Amino acid sequence: MKYQSYDQDFVRSIRAGGPDANGMPAERAFSDGEGKPCRCCLKNIPEGDAMLILAARPFEALHPYAESGPVFLCEADCTPWNDDGLPPILTTSPDYLVKAYGADDRIIYGTGAITAQGNIDGYANTLFARDDVAYIDVRSARNNCFLTRTIRDAAP
Template sequence: MNTELEYVAVPAADLERIRCNDHDDFGNPIVPLTSGGGEPLRCCLTIAPAGDRIALVSHRPMTAGGPYAEVGPVFVHLSDCGGPASDSYPADFRDRRSVLRPYDASGQMLDGVLAAAGTAEVELKQLFDDPAVDTVQVRNVIAGCWNFTVRRQA
């Protein structure tokens, strides 16, 4: 199956609401931070350089409910950064190890793959060969935090 994929960051509307409310959707206040460099930003799918103004907020990446609809911490820019600059696999995440979690349309996890550095794009395409796979969450290997979601382009 030849599949074009879409790489999904924290939605701009969610970020706008969080920034306007001065707290995330779970009541945690926005605390401005200055990046030390290296924080994975889920608003633009880049790695923060030292000195960027960022915040750590809670986010639930899965829109379907159920037991896998986890809430976790994500770094975002403190102000609007315009979102991801590309519609391809995020370059700053390419050479990192990743956990890939495929889910069906009802939000049930189907499998899990540990992708070695530089292999996640190939692993994703293989996961999407299964028509039951609706989305795949790309996650941090150490902390398990959500980095971004991948889905078939509409």
């Protein structure tokens, strides 16, 4: 499975002053170094670094399941996450909300579970064993903020 950075067209637009999911420009702030995960590099934004706070909706179309919420981005360009394994933003809390979606972008009921940090990959692999699972979102178990999406590995 592969964890994904937020859509790069959206990230570039936000950094250039474009509107967020609520039609507003991002707010600029400085990270205190705690709990400010960038949805591009999938790392915590270091203390003192400029960051953007914005509303994001990780779905292309509006529909009842298209959740939106606050996210952070490094203000400066950062390298989008493209590594194997668990990204750093999924190693800072004891647990996360993991839930599966179908190809229709609807939550697959019964899949959402608060999952221990060390079992995210295991639970995701269990969900990906189902034919109806198109992708899995990982969210904060405390604040329900979207962190990252994971997709199946390409077939060999």
